[in-house]
Amino acid sequence: MNIIKVEVLPSAGSAILPYLDDKLVVVIDVLRATSTMVTALANGCQAIVPVLTAEEAVEKRWALPGSLLGGERRSLRMEGFDLGNSPFDYVPEKVGGKRVIMTTTNGTRAIRAAAGAKHVWMASFLNLQSVARAVGHKVEEEPDLGGLVIFCAGTEGRFDLPDTFCAGLLIQELGREAELNDLGQAARTLYGAAEGHLPDAIRGSEHGRRLVSLGFEQDVIYCATCNILPIVPAFVEGEVVWLTDL
Amino acid sequence: MNIIKVEVLPSAGSAILPYLDDKLVVVIDVLRATSTMVTALANGCQAIVPVLTAEEAVEKRWALPGSLLGGERRSLRMEGFDLGNSPFDYVPEKVGGKRVIMTTTNGTRAIRAAAGAKHVWMASFLNLQSVARAVGHKVEEEPDLGGLVIFCAGTEGRFDLPDTFCAGLLIQELGREAELNDLGQAARTLYGAAEGHLPDAIRGSEHGRRLVSLGFEQDVIYCATCNILPIVPAFVEGEVVWLTDL
Numbered sequence: 001m002n003i004i005k006v007e008v009l010p011s012a013g014s015a016i017l018p019y020l021d022d023k024l025v026v027v028i029d030v031l032r033a034t035s036t037m038v039t040a041l042a043n044g045c046q047a048i049v050p051v052l053t054a055e056e057a058v059e060k061r062w063a064l065p066g067s068l069l070g071g072e073r074r075s076l077r078m079e080g081f082d083l084g085n086s087p088f089d090y091v092p093e094k095v096g097g098k099r100v101i102m103t104t105t106n107g108t109r110a111i112r113a114a115a116g117a118k119h120v121w122m123a124s125f126l127n128l129q130s131v132a133r134a135v136g137h138k139v140e141e142e143p144d145l146g147g148l149v150i151f152c153a154g155t156e157g158r159f160d161l162p163d164t165f166c167a168g169l170l171i172q173e174l175g176r177e178a179e180l181n182d183l184g185q186a187a188r189t190l191y192g193a194a195e196g197h198l199p200d201a202i203r204g205s206e207h208g209r210r211l212v213s214l215g216f217e218q219d220v221i222y223c224a225t226c227n228i229l230p231i232v233p234a235f236v237e238g239e240v241v242w243l244t245d246l
Numbered sequence: 247m248n249i250i251k252v253e254v255l256p257s258a259g260s261a262i263l264p265y266l267d268d269k270l271v272v273v274i275d276v277l278r279a280t281s282t283m284v285t286a287l288a289n290g291c292q293a294i295v296p297v298l299t300a301e302e303a304v305e306k307r308w309a310l311p312g313s314l315l316g317g318e319r320r321s322l323r324m325e326g327f328d329l330g331n332s333p334f335d336y337v338p339e340k341v342g343g344k345r346v347i348m349t350t351t352n353g354t355r356a357i358r359a360a361a362g363a364k365h366v367w368m369a370s371f372l373n374l375q376s377v378a379r380a381v382g383h384k385v386e387e388e389p390d391l392g393g394l395v396i397f398c399a400g401t402e403g404r405f406d407l408p409d410t411f412c413a414g415l416l417i418q419e420l421g422r423e424a425e426l427n428d429l430g431q432a433a434r435t436l437y438g439a440a441e442g443h444l445p446d447a448i449r450g451s452e453h454g455r456r457l458v459s460l461g462f463e464q465d466v467i468y469c470a471t472c473n474i475l476p477i478v479p480a481f482v483e484g485e486v487v488w489l490t491d492l
Contacts, residue, residue, distance in 0.1 A: 010405065159256065159405065161428040182407040182452050186436055193435045206428050 004139055004176060005147035008167045008183040011110045011154045020117035022146030024138055026131060026170065027114055027122050027235075029153035030162040031207045032085050032216075033107020034233075035124035035223040036070075037240055039087040042229045044096035047239040050108035051101055054078055060101045067099035071108065075214055086219050099239075110153035111235050118145065120235035121243070125166055125198075129227040132173035134246050139176075150184070161205040162223075165191045165198065169226070199224040250385055250422060251393035254413045254429040257356045257400045266363035268392030270384055272377060272416065273360055273368050273481075275399035276408040277453045278331050279353020280479075281370035281469040282316075285333040287488045288475045290342035294486040296354035300324055303347045313345035317354065321460055332465050345485075356399035357481050364391070366481035367489070371412055371444075375473040378419035380492050385422075396430070407451040408469075411437045411444065415472070445470040 009017075028034055037048050049064070051057045057069050058080075070083035070090070077084030083094065085104050102108055114120045119138065123131040139145060150167040154160035164183070168191025171178060180188065194201035202208045202224045203217075211220050234243040255263075274280055283294050295310070297303045303315050304326075316329035316336070323330030329340065331350050348354055360366045365384065369377040385391060396413040400406035410429070414437025417424060426434065440447035448454045448470045449463075457466050480489040 155428075158427075159429040159432065161432060164428075164432065181404075182410075183405040185450070186405065186407060186410065186432065189439045190432055190435055193439065205431070 004178050006171060006178045006184050007181045008150045008152060008187050010152050010159060011106055017113055020114060020149060023117050023149050024119045024135065024145055025114040025117040025149045025151050027110050027120065027151045027153060028163045028166045029107030029110060030124055030166050030223050031211060032087060032219055032223055033104040033153065034122040035126055036085055036087045036090055037122055037233055038124050038127045038229050038231050040090035040095050040100060041231050041233055041242045043090055043092040045090065045100055046097055047099050047241045049099060049101045049239050050111045051103045052109060052112060054103060057101045057103050064099055067101050070100045071103040073105060075211060086216060087222055106153040106155060110151055114151055122233040122240060123166060123170060125224055125226045126229045127231045128169055129173060130230045130232050132170055134232045135174060137246060155207050160207060162202045162207060165194050165201065250424050252396065252417060252424045252430050253427045254396045254398060254433050256398050256405060257352055263359055266360060266395060269363050269395050270365040270381065270391055271360040271363040271395045271397050273356050273366065273397045273399060274409045274412045275353030275356060276370055276412050276469050277457060278333060278465055278469055279350040279399065280368040281372055282331055282333045282336055283368055283479055283486055284370050284373045284475050284477050286336035286341050286346060287477050287479055289336055289338040291336065291346055292343055293345050295345060295347045295484065296357045296486060297347060297349045298355060298358060300349060303349050306347045310345055313347050316346045317349040319351060321457060332462060333468055352399040352401060356397055360397055368479040368486060369412060369416060371470055371472045372475045373477045374415055375419060376476045376478050378416055380478045382420060383492060401453050406453060408448045408453060411440050411447065
């Protein structure tokens with residue numbers, strides 16, 4: 001089993017990262033974009049189209065009739081949008097069989113920033129184990145893969161505890177020797193310290209506290225739930241889809 | 247005893263941080279700028295003048311005859327400079343009674359970025375306890391202080407484990423209730439996990455490994471030593487000096 005090089009990187013807005021072309025990137029935005037995308041796909045959503053701005057979302061809908069608009073600014077649904085950024089908005093009755101054009105402050109920008117990578121997948125606690133297994137297979141299948149980049153979409157470019165915990169659990173679940181950068185080492189230690197009281201640790205983070213104060217406590221609790229959705233979402237040809245050829 | 251608001255921030259280059267005017271900022275660059283500054287002051291250096299570029303350093307020397315030039319690029323001393331960024335360069339025979347004009351990749355830039363704060367101090371493991379005590383006094387003395395910002399100069403704007411450990415120890419040594427941002431919570435946990443094997447943890451960081459590979463292992467070991475220098479350096483009127491009116 002070869003040693004895998006794992007870099008955990010904080011989000012840096014939507015600037016496209018330049019050196020990813022031989023890498024597998026896993027984008028994490030626990031609160032809430034990637035958790036919500038995984039949930040949407042599990043509920044029958046056909047694809048999510050991540051866009052950077054509300055204007056781009058509205059334009060895109062002209063090209064994709066029948067699709068829904070989703071996302072947030074300052075954690076809240078935007079005027080004229082069908083869905084917010086809460087996973088509970090993305091129920092089967094609303095998203096089943098449909099495309100959602102989505103723009104969020106951090107998550108969708110991070111996906112676009114990573115678009116040049118060999119593979120771009122999304123993780124959250126909800127689907128963590130499935131992603132970890134898929135990463136393991138991919139590393140075996142593609143010996144020329146340049147490594148794994150875990151891209152924490154975070155909160156407006158700042159260090160974000162929930163995403164870092166999730167990165168740490170992903171590293172732990174890989175269960176193989178890894179060469180880690182500083183943030184990777186930190187993520188592993190921080191997840192280890194939070195294990196067993198993860199929902200409290202996430203609720204106590206800056207973003208967790210803000211969402212609770214806005215009335216989204218149930219979202220925070222749901223997003224802290226591990227391994228309930230066996231889905232690996234991938235960004236392919238401009239859309240986030242359920243990756244089935246694993 | 248009032249609750250203190252503590253934000254740990256990663257370095258963001260030399261962009262001046264805008265909202266610091268009522269805050270006490272402690273700049274940390276364990277490997278090696280703030281460790282070296284503390285050492286220089288302990289060895290009789292009169293003041294350190296942080297500048298952003300080698301050109302600015304050379305210009306400044308014209309205005310300050312008799313001063314020395316110090317600093318690094320890519321961890322190495324620059325041509326024409328008297329001193330590098332190793333604390334072992336800053337011995338009493340060289341720096342005693344003199345000013346050092348200094349430019350480093352991260353530390354001196356972070357000091358300049360924080361220049362608008364009410365107070366700007368420097369910490370390293372070497373002088374940690376003295377800084378922690380002084381912070382405690384300052385918080386009591388100035389009830390209108392807007393909080394403490396711990397500014398991790400890091401490695402070219404990336405998350406840096408040694409600085410984060412040091413921030414964590416500073417939070418621990420404050421010994422008072424603190425309202426922490428995510429990176430502050432992480433710093434406290436990460437220091438707790440590294441306590442007892444701090445030199446190894448620092449050597450195992452990205453920056454630690456790079457310095458060891460360049461032959462600076464003794465620097466790394468020295469910079470991981472706690473509380474041997476009872477000095478609080480402060481940035482006052484463009485210079486880093488030993489703060490004696492505590």
